[in-house]
Structures are given as structure tokens and as C-alpha cells.
Amino acid sequence: xxxxxxxxxxxxxxxxxxxxxxxxxxxxxxxxxxxxxxxxxxxxxxxxxxxxxxxxxxxxxxxxxxxxxxxxxxxxxxxxxxxxxxxxxxxxxxxxxxxxxxxxxxxxxxxxxxxxxxxxxxxxxxxxxxxxxxxxxxxxxxxxxxxxxxxxxxxxxxxxxxxxxxxxxxxxxxxxxxxxxxxxxxxxxxxxxxxxxxxxxxxxxxxxxxxxxxxxxxxxxxxxxxxxxxxxxxxxxxxxxxxxxxxxxxxxxxxxxxxxxxxxxxxxxxxxxxxxxxxxxxxxxxxxxxxxxxxxxxxxxxxxxxxxxxxxxxxxxxxxxxxxxxxxxxxxxxxxxxxxxxxxxxxxxxxxxxxxxxxxxxxxxxxxxxxxxxxxxxxxxxxxxxxxxxxxxxxxxxxxxxxxxxxxxxxxxxxxxxxxxxxxxxxxxxxxxxxxxxxxxxxxxxxxxxxxxxxxxxxxxxxxxxxxxxxxxxxxxxxxxxxxxxxxxxxxxxxxxxxxxxxxxxxxxxxxxxxxxxxxxxxxxxxxxxxxxxxxxxxxxxxxxxxxxxxxxxxxxxxxxxxxxxxxxxxxxxxxxxxxxxxxxxxxxxxxxxxxxxxxxxxxxxxxxxxxxxxxxxxxxxxxxxxxxxxxxxxxxxxxxxxxxxxxxxxxxxxxxxxxxxxxxxxxxxxxxxxxxxxxxxxxxxxxxxxxxxxxxxxxxxxxxxxxxxxxxxxxxxxxxxxxx
Ligand code: GDP
Ligand code: MG
Numbered sequence: 081x082x083x084x085x086x087x088x089x090x091x092x093x094x095x096x097x098x099x100x101x102x103x104x105x106x107x108x109x110x111x112x113x114x115x116x117x118x119x120x121x122x123x124x125x126x127x128x129x130x131x132x133x134x135x136x137x138x139x140x141x142x143x144x145x146x147x148x149x150x151x152x153x154x155x156x157x158x159x160x161x162x163x164x165x166x167x168x169x170x171x172x173x174x175x176x177x178x179x180x181x182x183x184x185x186x187x188x189x190x191x192x193x194x195x196x197x198x199x200x201x202x203x204x205x206x207x208x209x210x211x212x213x214x215x216x217x218x219x220x221x222x223x224x225x226x227x228x229x230x231x232x233x234x235x236x237x238x239x240x241x242x243x244x245x246x247x248x249x250x251x252x253x254x255x256x257x258x259x260x261x262x263x264x265x266x267x268x269x270x271x272x273x274x275x276x277x278x279x280x281x282x283x284x285x286x287x288x289x290x291x292x293x294x295x296x297x298x299x300x301x302x303x304x305x306x307x308x309x310x311x312x313x314x315x316x317x318x319x320x321x322x323x324x325x326x327x328x329x330x331x332x333x334x335x336x337x338x339x340x341x342x343x344x345x346x347x348x349x350x351x352x353x354x355x356x357x358x359x360x361x362x363x364x365x366x367x368x369x370x371x372x373x374x375x376x377x378x379x380x381x382x383x384x385x386x387x388x389x390x391x392x393x394x395x396x397x398x399x400x401x402x403x404x405x406x407x408x409x410x411x412x413x414x415x416x417x418x419x420x421x422x423x424x425x426x427x428x429x430x431x432x433x434x435x436x437x438x439x440x441x442x443x444x445x446x447x448x449x450x451x452x453x454x455x456x457x458x459x460x461x462x463x464x465x466x467x468x469x470x471x472x473x474x475x476x477x478x479x480x481x482x483x484x485x486x487x488x489x490x491x492x493x494x495x496x497x498x499x500x501x502x503x504x505x506x507x508x509x510x511x512x513x514x515x516x517x518x519x520x521x522x523x524x525x526x527x528x529x530x531x532x533x534x535x536x537x538x539x540x541x542x543x544x545x546x547x548x549x550x551x552x553x554x555x556x557x558x559x560x561x562x563x564x565x566x567x568x569x570x571x572x573x574x575x576x577x578x579x580x581x582x583x584x585x586x587x588x589x590x591x592x593x594x595x596x597x598x599x600x601x602x603x604x605x606x607x608x609x610x611x612x613x614x615x616x617x618x619x620x621x622x623x624x625x626x627x628x629x630x631x632x633x634x635x636x637x638x639x640x641x642x643x644x645x646x647x648x649x650x651x652x653x654x655x656x657x658x659x660x661x662x663x664x665x666x667x668x669x670x671x672x673x674x675x676x677x678x679x680x681x682x683x684x685x686x687x688x689x690x691x692x693x694x695x696x697x698x699x700x701x702x703x704x705x706x707x708x709x710x711x712x713x714x715x716x717x718x719x720x721x722x723x724x725x726x727x728x729x730x731x732x733x734x735x736x737x738x739x740x741x742x743x744x745x746x747x748x749x750x751x752x753x754x755x756x757x758x759x760x761x762x763x764x765x766x767x768x769x770x771x772x773x774x775x776x777x778x779x780x781x782x783x784x785x786x787x788x789x790x791x792x793x794x795x796x797x798x799x800x801x802x803x804x805x
Contacts, residue, residue, distance in 0.1 A: 098400070098403050098404060098407055099241045099396075099399065099400060099403055100241060101803050101804065102116055102117055102241070102403055103158065103241045104803050105800055105803055105804075106156065106243065107158065108796055108799050108800060108803070109796055110414070110796060110797070110800045113414075113417055113793065113796070113797065114410065114413050114414060114417065114800075115277040115279050115280070116243075116279060116410075117279045117280075117281075117399055117402045117403045117406055118243045118244070118245060118279065118280055118281070118399075119242070119243065119244040119245065119280070119281045119283055119395055119399065120244070120245045120247060120274045120275055120280050120281070120282060120283065121133060121244060121245065121246050121247065121283040121285055121314075122247050122249075122250075122271050122274065122275060122282060122283065122284060122285065122297050122300070122301070123249060123250070123284060123285030123286060123295070123297045124249050124250050124251065124285075124287075124290075124295060124296070124297065125248075125249030125250065125251045126249065126287075127249060127285045127286060127287045127290075127295075127297075127316060128285055128287055128316030128317055128350055129149070129246050129247070129249060129285045130149060130153075130246055131316065131350035131351055132283070132285055132314060132316055132348065132350055133153075133155060133244055133246050134350065134351065135348065135350050135351070135366065135388045136242075136244060136388060136391070136392055136395075137155050137157070137234070137242070137244065138193050138234075138362065139155055139193060139196065139232060139234065140193060140196060140197035140200060140362075141200075141246075149246055149247070149248045149249065150208070150211075150213050150223075150224065150225050150226060150248060151211060151213070151225065151226040151227070151228055151229065151230060151248065152227075152229045152230070152245055152246065152247045152248065152270065152274065153229070153230040153231075153232065153245065153246040154170075154229055154230070154231045154232070154243065154244075154245045154246075155232045155233075155234065155242075155243065155244050155245075155246070156231070156232070156233045156234070156242075156243045157233075157234050157235075157236075157239040157240060157241060157242045157243070158233060158234070158235045158239055158241075159235075159236070159237065159238075159239050159240070159241070160235035160236065160237070160239070161237055162235060162236070163191055163192065163235065163236040163237070164189060164190070164191060164234075164235045164236075165189070165190040165191070165192075165193070165195075165196055165232065165233070165234050165235070166187065166188070166189055166231075166232070166233040166235075167186075167187070167188040167189075167190070167203060167230070167231070167232055167233075168184070168186060168187055168188075168230075168231045168233070169183040169184065169186050169207060169210060169211070169228055169229070169230060169231065170183075170184070170228065170229040170231055171183045171184060171228055172226065172227025172228045172229065173227060174227060175227075175228065182210065183210055183211070183228055186206075186207070186210060188203055188206075193234075205217045205218065207230060208221065209221070211223070211226040211228050212226070213225075213226055224258065224259055224260070224263045225248055225263055225266050225267055225270070227266075227270065229245075240396070241399075242392075242395070242396070242399075244283075245274060247270060247271055247274050248267045248270060248271075249267070250267060250268060250271060250296055250297060250300075251264060251267070252264075252296070268300075271297075271300060272300060272303075272304065275300065275301060275304040275305070276304050278305075278309075278310065278406075279402055279406045280310065281310045281311075281312065281395070281398050281399065281402060282301045282304065282305060282310055282311045282312065283312055283314050283395075284297050284298055284301050284311055284312065284313050284314065284341075285297070285314050285316060286298075286313055286314065286315050286316070286345075287315070287316055287317045287320075288315045288316065288317050288318045288320065288321055288326075288330045288347065289317055289320050289321060289326070292313075292333065292338075292339055293339070298313075298339070307342070308341060308342035308343065309342065309343070310343070310398070310402065311341055311342070311343060312341070312343045312344070312345075312346060312394070312395075312398065313333075313341050313343075313344065313345035313346070314345070314346050314347075314348065314391070315330055315333070315334070315345055315346065315347040315348070316348055316349070316350055317349065317350070317352075318330065318347050318348065318349045318372070318373075318378070319349040319352065319369060319372055320352075324376075324377065327377050327378070328377050330347060331377045331378065331380060331381060333345055334346075334347060334381055334385055335380075335381070343398070344385065345385070346385055346386070346390075346391050346394065347373075347378070347381070347385065347386055347387075348386075348387060348388055348391060349369045349370060349372065349373075350369075351365065351369075366388060370386075370387050370388070373386045373387060407804075410804060411801075411804045414797055414800045414801055414804060415801065417793075417797055418794065418797040418798065418800075418801065421790050421793045421794050421797065422794060424790055425787065425790040425791065425794065427619055427620075428620065428783060428786065428787050428790070429441060429619065429620060431779070431787065432777050432778060432779050433778075433779060433784070435770050435773060435774075438773045438774060438776075438777035438778055439765060439766070439768075439773060439777075441777050442627075442765040442768075442773070442776065442777045443762050443765050443766070445617050445618050445623075445627075446760055446761050446762050446764065446765050447762055448616075448617040449613055449614065449617045449760050449761075450758075450760075450761055450762075451463070451464075452464055452466070452472070452613045452616065452617065453613065453757045453758075455467070456472060456473070456474035456475060456609065456613070457474065457475050457750060457751060457757070458475070459473075459475050459476060461473060464616070466612075466613075466616040469612060471531070471608045471609060471612045472609060472612050472613060472616070474605065474606070474609045474750075475750075477605045477609075478602055478605055478606075478745065478750065481530070481598070481601050481602055481605060482598075482602070482741055482745065485594075485598040485601075485737070486737055488549070488594070489594060489598075489733065489737055490733070491552075492549045492550075492551060492552060492590070492594070493588070493590050493591055493594055493733060494552050494587050494588070494590075494729065494733075495552060495553060495586055495587050495588075495589050495590065496552055496553050496554070496555065496556040496559055496587060497552045497553070497554055497556060498556060498722070498725075498726045498729075499556055499557060499722060530601055530604065530605070531604040531605065531607075531608045533545045533600075533604060535608075536604065536607055536608070538607075538632055538636060539603065539604065539607060539636070539639065541636070542600075542603065542636060542639050542640050542643060543596075543599075543600035543603055543604065543639075543643075544593075544596045544597055544600050545600070546597075547597055549590065549593070549594060549597070550590070556722065557718065557722065559586075560583065560718050560721050560722055560725075561718060563579060563582055563583050563586070563721075564579060564714065564717060564718055564721060567579045567582060568714075568717075575717050575720070575721060577657060579721060580657075580658050580721065580724060580725065580728070581657055581658060583721060583725050584654070584658050584725060584728065584729065584732070585654050585655075587725060587729055588653065588654050588729070588732075588733075591650050591653065591654065591733075591736070592647060592650045592654075595646050595647070595649075595650050595740060596643065596646070596647070598646075598740070599642060599643050599646045599740075599744060599745070600643075602745055602749060603639045603642065603643070603749070606639075606749055606750070606756060606757065607635070607639070609757075610631070610635065610756065610757070610760075611628065614627060614628055614631070614760070620783075622780060622783065623776065623777060626775060626776045626777075627760075627776050627777075630772065630775070630776050631759060631760050634759055635756050635759060638749075638754070638755070638756035638759060639749075639756060641748060641754070642744050642745070642748040642749045642756075643744075645743055645744040645748050646740050646743075646744035646745075649736065649739050649740055649743060649744060650736075653732055653735075653736050658728050658732070660728065660731050660732070660735070662731045662735070664727075664730075664731055665727050665728060665731045666727075668726070668727035668730055668731070669723055669724055669727035672723035672726060672727065673723060676719060676723070677704075677707070680707040681699045681703065681704065681707050684699045684700070684703040684707065685697040685698065685699050686698065686699075
């Protein structure tokens, strides 16, 4: 046999360049972002994992029942001119910040493995305490197992690239007072997590003196590595086999005659529990132990399946293969991860720690907001892709609402329908016929596309949410009669100004409510726009929240001003004496007068030449006189009141609707200098005091930490890209 047991460890690497690069990546902490090729020893408790690692790495692991591994241990080798062993702790994936900080400040530095061998027990006691593991030395510990990782880094001039991880052993039966079912699951999941990545070589550690069929690890390995490309069976404790039949059973396993593995098995013999050999003699002791492999039946096996030296060589080859396979993918993954980190950093925006940085940041957002406002008011919807959202198409929604208001107002705002005079139907009368109100004579204003007030509880105090309006009543002449009889004075067919004021006020009784309904709808539309636009310009959700709530306070006051302006306009119309300079008032009134005379004379009319239908109708002048003088003063007065009221109402409501739109909506709510849309502007930002500024734009500690982490990650990944080139 060409076996040279106990030879000085030396890896025969297939791609030393690449392995070295992987080593450099690991040094630069890239393993934290991307899985790197590595070896993981897994198996049952006491199967000999730690002992195997000791044989492979020379690190004198404490072994045995009481010291069975409670956490994963990563052993890394690095070629350096100096000899040094660094011991650190890497916090587990679920560690809280405090625990993490505490663990990561731990560092122990030693020079030789002999020194480590001496100090290891006390070091492990410290580590158990830090991880909070309950042991005899640390009975106050809360955990039996930990997801934190002990990292041992061995540097020296003759170290070869090799990273091996020792994972706690799987166990089937729990021990009262020591391990629970939860621990069992925790360990099993830890093992699964360590072996799942396809860059991990699974060293399935199996004691030779136990039937492989009972070893759960082979099932787990098969689940993680169905193809069997990266699972190697390692049989330990070969020295404990005394019977030839037992030895032969292991040999047949190695020869692939039972339970074959694609990569096969390897047999070793480690330091036993009773050996307390001096560390200096470790390699001599190994050599001594391995002489057993020269005997029957072991000597039947090929050299490369037996002993530590050949195993180490084998692992180097496997690692090289895995690395070659992983290399191109590692490059794309690093690039993707880098791009992703860069995007995340960009989304965090510029750093915002000083007052000036905070101001600049907010001013930037405010000017984007104002650009959207301008485009939304100009219906310039091609200006920003965000305008695909309907709630940002502001002016369109306002105009649609306003037009609907105009039609509704025209048809429903009057308390009584005016008397329709046969002969000429006025424009409005024609429209009225088209209007379909509900059976109960109530119009419901809410139309599709209007925001749900329930979504904006901040506006509760300002807007109305009852959209119902009563239809106008019939019987206007009877009502005018009552008004006239209740208010007439000493007059002869004329009437005092008071009657017209009273009548108009009553006829316009619904104006205030309808106007409030209209303003409420427009305020909802504007408010929804403001919130949506803020969302578009402010990517940071924390800032968005703080900004919205700060802006919201001031917005409410603005909306209230608009509402009050509209109510003022209603009061102006309804409380002043009816008056207008609009000549349509006279035109309308005279038109009505003419219609009435014509109506009265209708019965007296006849054809200019009887029988000739083409000829116009004529009346005798005498009939005209009779017709006009036959009416009582009161009747004449009431007709006049009706006609003047109608003529005035028409002029007044048109004037009013125009004013409400231009003054309350367009000027106060949309385009004027005091509009709520202008509120969140550069000036507003510059007006914020330092405290408010920090509250809105300041970075939370979490954001700052995130930024720092991302920066570090980007730096490290950039280095990784260099290495991988
Ligand atoms: P782990 O729980 O899988 O890490 O197992 P350990 O490495 O702690 O080993 C458990 C016990 O088996 C210890 O007492 C070791 O000394 C012993 N042991 C491990 N490997 C061998 C071996 O190859 N031969 C002998 N005789 N004992 C071994
Ligand atoms: Mg162990």
C-alpha cells in the first residue's frame, strides 16, 4: 500500500486559482451574501464529527458526551506568513441587535494549536455563556442549542484552503432536563439549512459500529442532494470493530455492495475518548492508528478510500469541482446582488442627517409635487407616467363634477317649479323633462368615480356626506298667493320689495346645502389627488407618512376656507335685496309678460280671413283692453311676482353657479395663490423649523443603519466582482 499515514496535510487542488479566489471572497465576508463552496460535517450525535474535524484540521476539539456540539463551528484555513488562530462568534440569522453586538465583539487570538488545546475548554465556557447555553459551568443559560456560529480561523505559511463546518448532531431521543422535542427540531432544521445549498459538500458522518440503515442523516442528505453529486459517506471509529464480520460489512459498504452512494464512502479512525495523547504527538498518533488499515480486510480497499490524508486530498478535489461548477454562477449572482443593493440604496434617497440635507431632500420632493400639480391643472397628462392613475387626473374630475353640479342645480335647486307657460317652453323646462329623479322625489348626487368619504376621515369635520336632494315641488301660484297675502301692504296691484326678497329666499332655500354637497365632492377629489401625488413623489414610506400627516393639518384649514367662501356666496345671493344689472332680467321678464298677454287673448283670436289657415291670427283692439283690465289687482300682482321671481331667479342662479366655480373652486381650491395644491411647496419646506424638518425628513436610526449596511455590502460586493473577474 502506498499509504503514508499522518503525512503533513497538503491539498492537491484542481483549480488552485479559483479556490484561492473563493478563499478571498470568504475573507471579505461575501459568504454573508452568497453561499460559497464549503464542507459541512453532519451526522448523529457522537458519530465522530468533531473528532473527524480534529483529524482533518489539527484543531484539538473537546469531545465526548458532555461537550457535544451545541452550535455550528466553522473552521477556516488561510495561508499567511504568520501563525495565528482567531476565534470569533458570528450571530445567528435570528439574533436581535443587542445580542449580535455582544457576540461580535468577542475575539480570542492564539498562536499554536497546542496553546489552543490547553485553553479550549475555558474558551468554550466563555462562548457558552455568551450564547446563553446551559451547561454545568453555566447553569443559568436559557438555551440548549444556538444558531450562532463559532468561527475558528487558522492562519499559517503552510495552511491550505479548506473550510469545514461542524454542525450539532441529530438525535432521536430527548433527555429529560437536557433536550426537548423543540431542540430536536431546531437541530434538524439547522442541519437542513446547512446542507441545502448546492455549493455545500455534505460529509455524512457514520460510525462504523452502527448499522447505516439506522442513520437518518443519509435520508436528509438525499433530500437535499437528490442527484448525490455532493454527498460523501465518512465511516468513523473503524478501530472499534473487532469482529472480522463487522469489518467485512464496512468493507462491502465501501466497495459499493450495500447502500451505494454516488461519491462513495471513506473510512477513518480518529482519536478515541480514552486517548489523551499529547498534542505534539498528534500526527504520530494518527500514523500509529492508521497502521490498522494495512491489515485484513482493510487492505483490500483502494488507498484513496482509507485514512485522513487521502480524505483530505479527496475533499480538495471535490471542493475544486464544486467551485469550478459554481464559479460562473457566482459571478452573475454577485452582479445581481450588487445591482439590487445599489437600487435599494438609491431608493433610500440622499442621506438626511444635517438640517441642510433634510431641507434639500424635502425641497426636491416638493418641486416634483408642484410639477405634478401644474400638469394636473393643465390636463397635461403625458407629463408623468403616474397620470395613468385616475385619481391624479385632477382637472378632469373637477370639471366633470362641476358640470354635473350645474345640471343638478338647474333642475333641483329651486323649491318650486315655475309655472310653465304654454306657447314657449324655456330652455330649463326642456331640460327638466329629461331629468330622472327617484320615485321618492329625491336625487342622489353621488356619481361613479367620486372618492368614498369613508376613506378620508380627516375631512369629516369639513365636508358633508349626505348626497340626497329633494325634487322641486309643484303649486307655485298657491304658494305665491300665501306669500302675497301674508306680506301685502297698502298697494294697488304693485307689491313691496319685501315680498320678492321673501319669495326668492324661499325659492333658493336648498342652495346652501347643494353648494356644500358640490364643494364636498370637489374637496374629496382634490384631497385624493394630493395624497396620491405625495405617494408618487415620496418613495420612502416613513417620510411619506410623516409628510402626509404634517401637510394634512394645514390642508384642512385650506379646505375650510374654500367651503366658507362658497357659503359666503350663498349668503350674498340670498340675504341681499334681489338686484341685477344683467339685461337678461328685463328681457326674460318682458318675455313672460308678452306670453301672458298672448295667453289671455288666445280665446279672442281668429284668422284674418276665416278659413284660410295660412293667414295669421288677429284680435280686436277692444278685446286687448278687456283682457288686460279684467284681472283683479291681486291676480295681476301675483302673476307679476311669479314672472319677476322667475326672471330674477334665472339670472341669479347662473351668476351664482359661475361665482361658486370661479371663486370658491377655481381660485380658492385649485389655481389661486392660497390653494391647498400650492401648500406643499419649496417655500413651505423652507419655512419649517429645525425640529419639524427633522421630524418629517430626518432619517430614523433604522434607515441610517440600513444605509450603512447597504454601503458596506456594495463595497464588499464590488471587491468581490474584482476578485471574480
Ligand atoms: P460528535 O458528537 O459527532 O461530534 O462526536 P465526537 O467527535 O464528539 O465523538 C464522540 C465520541 O466518539 C468521543 O468520545 C470520541 O473520542 C469518540 N470517537 C470519535 N471518533 C472515533 C474513532 O474513530 N475511534 C474511536 N475509538 N473513538 C472515536
Ligand atoms: Mg461534536
